[in-house]
Amino acid sequence: MNWIKENKSLAAILGVMITGAIALAALLFMSYTAYNESVEKWKTTSENVKRLKSAKLYPDTTNVAAKEKMVSEYAxxxxxxxxxxxxxxxxxxxxxxxxxxxxxxxxxxxxxxxxxxxxxxxxxxxxxxxxxxxxxxxxxxxxxxxxxxxxxxxxxxxxxxxxxxxxxxxxxxxxxxxxxxxKAVVAAPVVAPKSTKAKNANxxxxxxxxxxxxxxxxxxxxxxxxxxxxxxxxxxxxxxxxxxxxxxxxxxxxxxxxxxxxxxxxxGPLKSEIRISRDTVSTETTAAPAAAPSGAPAGTQVIVPPKASPKDAITIMGExxxxxxxxxxxxxxxxxxxxxxxxxxxxxxxxxx
The missing domain is CATH 3.30.70.60 (Ribosomal protein S6/Translation elongation factor EF1B)
Structure with missing residues (x-):
């Protein structure tokens, strides 16, 4: 008690921490309990659904009529x-x-x-x-x-x-x-015999x-x-x-x-093949200057069209x-x-x- 009186601030902090820990533990316990209950409920519901899906229909008039209708529509x-x-x-x-x-x-x-x-x-x-x-x-x-x-x-x-x-x-x-x-005669498929059912009087x-x-x-x-x-x-x-x-x-x-x-x-192509292709592409024949048309006076200026630019790329792969x-x-x-x-x-x- 003397320590609490001497350290009131620290005692208050410890008290709040202890109270919070107790409240948190209680909350976790309640949450865990609710989780277990939910899991058990889900398992029970899932088992019931599986059981209902796998269970045979009770052969009353309503169930038989509903099943025959669904089968008939599907057929x-x-x-x-x-x-x-x-x-x-x-x-x-x-x-x-x-x-x-x-x-x-x-x-x-x-x-x-x-x-x-x-x-x-x-x-x-x-x-x-x-x-x-x-x-x-x-x-x-x-x-x-x-x-x-x-x-x-x-x-x-x-x-x-x-x-x-x-x-x-x-x-x-x-x-x-x-x-x-x-190449050969195929045997006819074996037809299963028709089932004989006893007919009810009704x-x-x-x-x-x-x-x-x-x-x-x-x-x-x-x-x-x-x-x-x-x-x-x-x-x-x-x-x-x-x-x-x-x-x-x-x-x-x-x-x-x-x-x-x-x-x-x-x-892929070898480097030597690529080099040969580049040399082939870069070799351009020099076009001869255009001659003046026949009958033109001396000194006639001829307009020479520009040469096409040499190719700067070759196709290596893709063709x-x-x-x-x-x-x-x-x-x-x-x-x-x-x-x-x-x-x-x-x-x-x-x-x-």
């Missing part, structure tokens, strides 16, 4: 999209064609593309046949195979035409993916369409990769990519799956050609999977949880 949107993609204006339909007709069409289209390439000074591979080299001397196996190949022939012709029109220098490689039925005679598990697992599209190697410049490279993304130029579903760009010259490796997927969408008809329950008695 309608999927069928509308599928019908749009399978429309003949969007995806080329397979049309009947004989084996000899396909071979004649292949030779005609190949010659047309060769003439276009010659006119545009674009080099094509030797024995170029749009990727169908084996069919220039032999016929497809069946008319069905010829009809499928006919669609792919149109795709290859459009693609190579776009390459030539974009201004590439040469097409060094062209490989297409063979169709599954070109069901109506209204049928609804459901998709089987086998139909749902069936792929909705087929990919046919096309491999290309092209020598080109910067501008034609941009034109080519724009053409591949332009439906008006390439109406088929073509997707650039892989693209590799490599400079024609992987190493090399590009080597492109492209993998383009041709996409074809499949028709709708087979579905089965089953009776729609009118009450909740026949609905399983």
């Amino acid at each position: 309608d949107k999927v069928n509308l999209l599928r019908a749009t993609l399978l429309d003949s204006k969007v995806q080329q339909a397979v049309k009947p064609i004989s084996e000899t007709e396909f071979q004649a069409k292949l030779k005609e289209r190949a010659n047309t593309v060769k003439r276009l390439a010659e006119g545009s000074q674009v080099l094509l591979p030797a024995d170029f046949a749009l990727g169908f080299d084996e069919y220039t001397g032999s016929l497809p196996r069946t008319p069905e195979v010829a009809a499928d190949l006919n669609v792919h022939l149109d795709v290859m012709e459009k693609l190579i035409t776009a390459l030539i029109q974009s201004g590439v220098k040469s097409v060094d490689l062209l490989e297409r993916t063979k169709l599954p039925n070109e 069901t109506k005679n209204k049928n609804k369409t459901i998709i089987t598990a086998a139909a749902a697992a069936e792929p909705v599209l087929d990919r046919y990769p096309i491999k290309l190697m092209v020598t080109t410049d910067q501008g034609p490279f941009q034109n080519l990519i724009n053409a591949l993304a332009n439906p008006s130029k390439l109406p088929h579903f073509l997707v650039v799956r892989q693209l590799r760009v490599e400079n024609e010259k992987l190493d 090399e050609k590009l080597k492109l490796y492209l993998e383009v997927d041709y996409i074809r969408f499949r028709p709708a999977a087979e579905v089965e008809e089953t009776a729609a329950p009118a009450t909740t008695a026949a609905v399983a949880n």
Whole structure:
């Protein structure tokens, strides 16, 4: 007590500090308690949400009707999209064609593309046949195979035409993916047997369409990769990519799956090469003075045009050609999977949880 009386100012400061520390500790304790409560509440709410999302709907009339409505709306949107993609204006339909007709069409289209390439000074591979080299001397196996190949022939012709029109220098490689039925008979897909369900006595005679598990697992599209190697410049490279993304130029579903760009010259120029280029540029031929026109009087002054300034810069890099490796997927969408008809329950008695 004597110390407090003797050091009142210091005692007051210590008292304020102790009081503040106690108040701060109490505030931290209350905040920590509130934080723990909030975390526990959030965990409980999150677990309840997960449980509700993963829980099965109780099969009462309201839930069944709501679920069937959502499934029906989703199926309608999927069928509308599928019908749009399978429309003949969007995806080329397979049309009947004989084996000899396909071979004649292949030779005609190949010659047309060769003439276009010659006119545009674009080099094509030797024995170029749009990727169908084996069919220039032999016929497809069946008319069905010829009809499928006919669609792919149109795709290859459009693609190579776009390459030539974009201004590439040469097409060094062209490989297409063979169709599954070109060389061997493809086994028909195994259709799962339709499930038999016991009909409840209270069901109506209204049928609804459901998709089987086998139909749902069936792929909705087929990919046919096309491999290309092209020598080109910067501008034609941009034109080519724009053409591949332009439906008006390439109406088929073509997707650039892989693209590799490599400079024609992987190493920079040597100093000796740069020095030689500079010496070549700096060597300028001296123009002879202009002579007076014939018949002009002696002493006629001739105006000599000024000489062009010598080049003070040379191009070291940037004019090399590009080597492109492209993998383009041709996409074809499949028709709708087979579905089965089953009776729609009118009450909740026949609905399983």
